[in-house]
Amino acid sequence: MRPVDWFVLVATLVSIALYGMWKGRGTRSVQGYHLADRQMKWYVVAFSIMATQASAITFTSTPGLAYVDGMRFVQFYFGLPLAMVILSITAVPIFHKLGVYTAYEYLEQRFDLKTRTLTSFIFLLQRGLAVGITIYAPSIILSVMLGWDMRMTSTVIGGGIIAYTVMGGVKSVSWTHFQQMVIILSGMAIALVVIVLSLPDDVSFVDALYVAGGLRHLNAVDFTFDLNDRYNFWSGLVGGMFVALAYFGTDQSQVQRYLTGQSVTQSRIGLLTNGLLKVPMQFMILFIGAMVFVFFQFERHPIFFNPVGLQQIRSSTYAEQFEELERKYEVALKEKEEWMRQYVEARRAGDAARREDARLSMNESQSYAESLRAEALGLIQQNGQDANDTNYIFLSFVMAYLPLGLVGLVFACIFAASMSSTSGELSALATCSVVDIYKRHFRKEASEKHYMLVSRIAMVVWGVYAIVFAQYATHLGALIEAVNILGSLFYGTLLGIFLLAFYVKHVGGTATFIAAFIGEAVVLYCFVYTDIAWLWYNVIGCGVVVGAALLLQAFLGRLVKSPK
Amino acid sequence: MENGTQHDERWGKRYVGVILFLLVQIIVYYWFSRVFS
Numbered sequence: 001m002r003p004v005d006w007f008v009l010v011a012t013l014v015s016i017a018l019y020g021m022w023k024g025r026g027t028r029s030v031q032g033y034h035l036a037d038r039q040m041k042w043y044v045v046a047f048s049i050m051a052t053q054a055s056a057i058t059f060t061s062t063p064g065l066a067y068v069d070g071m072r073f074v075q076f077y078f079g080l081p082l083a084m085v086i087l088s089i090t091a092v093p094i095f096h097k098l099g100v101y102t103a104y105e106y107l108e109q110r111f112d113l114k115t116r117t118l119t120s121f122i123f124l125l126q127r128g129l130a131v132g133i134t135i136y137a138p139s140i141i142l143s144v145m146l147g148w149d150m151r152m153t154s155t156v157i158g159g160g161i162i163a164y165t166v167m168g169g170v171k172s173v174s175w176t177h178f179q180q181m182v183i184i185l186s187g188m189a190i191a192l193v194v195i196v197l198s199l200p201d202d203v204s205f206v207d208a209l210y211v212a213g214g215l216r217h218l219n220a221v222d223f224t225f226d227l228n229d230r231y232n233f234w235s236g237l238v239g240g241m242f243v244a245l246a247y248f249g250t251d252q253s254q255v256q257r258y259l260t261g262q263s264v265t266q267s268r269i270g271l272l273t274n275g276l277l278k279v280p281m282q283f284m285i286l287f288i289g290a291m292v293f294v295f296f297q298f299e300r301h302p303i304f305f306n307p308v309g310l311q312q313i314r315s316s317t318y319a320e321q322f323e324e325l326e327r328k329y330e331v332a333l334k335e336k337e338e339w340m341r342q343y344v345e346a347r348r349a350g351d352a353a354r355r356e357d358a359r360l361s362m363n364e365s366q367s368y369a370e371s372l373r374a375e376a377l378g379l380i381q382q383n384g385q386d387a388n389d390t391n392y393i394f395l396s397f398v399m400a401y402l403p404l405g406l407v408g409l410v411f412a413c414i415f416a417a418s419m420s421s422t423s424g425e426l427s428a429l430a431t432c433s434v435v436d437i438y439k440r441h442f443r444k445e446a447s448e449k450h451y452m453l454v455s456r457i458a459m460v461v462w463g464v465y466a467i468v469f470a471q472y473a474t475h476l477g478a479l480i481e482a483v484n485i486l487g488s489l490f491y492g493t494l495l496g497i498f499l500l501a502f503y504v505k506h507v508g509g510t511a512t513f514i515a516a517f518i519g520e521a522v523v524l525y526c527f528v529y530t531d532i533a534w535l536w537y538n539v540i541g542c543g544v545v546v547g548a549a550l551l552l553q554a555f556l557g558r559l560v561k562s563p564k
Numbered sequence: 565m566e567n568g569t570q571h572d573e574r575w576g577k578r579y580v581g582v583i584l585f586l587l588v589q590i591i592v593y594y595w596f597s598r599v600f601s
Contacts, residue, residue, distance in 0.1 A: 071597075074593065078586065078590065081586045082586070085583065088575075210600050212600065213597075214600075214601060216601065218596060218600050218601065219597050219601075220593040220597045221590060221594040221597050222597075269578075276582060276585055279586065279589055280589065
């Protein structure tokens with residue numbers, strides 16, 4: 001990066017930390033620290049919700065996903081707006097009316113203490129594991145791209161967040177989320193315009209769309225129903241809705257965002273705005289990936305995008321085989337480019353037969369190039385390296401082709417995204433630890449000053465833990481993947497518990513508590529022994545918990561009645 | 565001051581608006597998938 005880019009990056013990060021500290025100044029009450037005094041307007045609530053969900057990986061991996069697999073990932077978000085409507089009708093008024101600090105606090109009022117403790121424990125476990133990865137995953141990518149030491153990257157991200165979250169609590173978090181989303185959205189929109197302008201002179205934007213479409217990279221919607229297919233319309237609409245219901249309705253890192261709303265109306269509009277903006281935002285990020293794909297069809301690019309990984313394989317025992325594949329790949333790309341130019345010319349001339357002929361040949365060349373890439377990735381794997389390079393595709397483009405200043409801005413966006421999701425998670429972990437565990441189980445009566453001190457300590461402890469986890473995560477290797485998956489296995493169970501709480505009034509705490517374990521066991525069975533796509537786990541887990549709780553309640557009801 | 569029914573109607577319209585916007589997007593994205601391939 002050049003000095004101007006460094007300036008843009010550093011200035012953005014410093015401005016985020018300073019803005020957070022300034023906005024959070026004078027926070028002295030527990031309600032102020034954990035719920036921003038419930039004074040947030042809808043636009044802050046909406047951007048805070050979006051910023052918590054959007055991690056750095058969203059902006060590095062999603063364009064890479066579109067490069068490799070096309071735009072079908074957008075379907076994953078189709079259920080989200082429906083979930084926002086359902087939560088606005090059900091969860092928001094209940095949480096506001098009861099004045100709870102956490103979603104799990106409501107479960108004690110509705111069921112009992114053991115159900116509240118179980119759910120807050122599940123949250124602390126899954127978010128506690130995830131928060132380390134939220135810093136680790138972008139740190140490793142940014143370290144490779146910027147040549148920084150991994151420890152330095154995670155310390156910059158984590159240290160910046162701790163500075164403002166410890167001081168101002170959720171008020172700082174919400175306002176910096178607003179600022180971070182403005183930076184992220186404007187940065188990505190500018191990047192999209194520049195990518196389109198960077199296309200070769202003889203390839204127009206419309207040509208680029210036809211090339212991407214012709215090579216099956218604009219496949220945004222697929223109505224085919226297949227339980228084992230991760231992303232299609234049905235899994236996105238039904239599975240995606242359950243994921244969104246669980247994430248936004250039962251995960252404290254999201255519930256806390258709309259609990260900060262000034263009123264039921266402000267929280268509801270915040271959630272609905274998220275429902276309106278989320279799908280177009282994901283579409284835009286995927287579209288950036290599709291355009292980077294087209295750009296690289298007319299430009300020399302490596303067979304593997306991780307620069308450090310590329311050096312490693314080139315100096316390994318597989319070097320000769322790898323270089324041979326690289327040579328073949330380059331020839332295949334040239335041939336593909338030739339067919340693409342013929343495709344573009346035939347389309348412009350309106351020659352349907354020639355166009356179809358060129359399209360078929362272009363796809364054949366693409367399949368051949370993909371098979372060579374797959375062979376290369378196989379060699380990389382055999383060499384004991386991580387063969388997944390989707391996170392590096394967009395950043396390789398950014399580093400090599402974006403103009404002065406914009407490189408710094410895109411990296412600032414990615415740092416900002418990492419800070420936004422981590423700060424949302426940290427504040428929720430601190431709130432849950434203090435309100436659901438410390439205050440409920442260890443020190444029920446104490447002064448406001450005492451709880452403020454404990455809250456600040458909890459924020460520092462979780463922040464330092466996240467940084468340390470990120471720095472040592474490299475040693476966990478493949479476990480990281482397992483930890484990541486593990487976190488997503490609890491959502492169905494949590495959602496089932498909350499659905500029972502909201503809608504099935506006759507089911508009590510004990511039936512729900514036992515049903516939660518049954519539901520989790522079924523989800524784990526599906527995960528280990530079946531090929532069912534993970535989006536469906538939430539539907540299954542939720543269904544089993546609700547069904548088992550209803551049966552258990554009927555059984556327990558009889559047991560209670562029988563002695564009479 | 566609006567009464568309860570007016571209040572519910574207003575929220576009902578907002579919810580339908582969000583769902584309609586999703587529907588329009590799905591149609592546009594589907595068209596987008598088909599027209600350029």
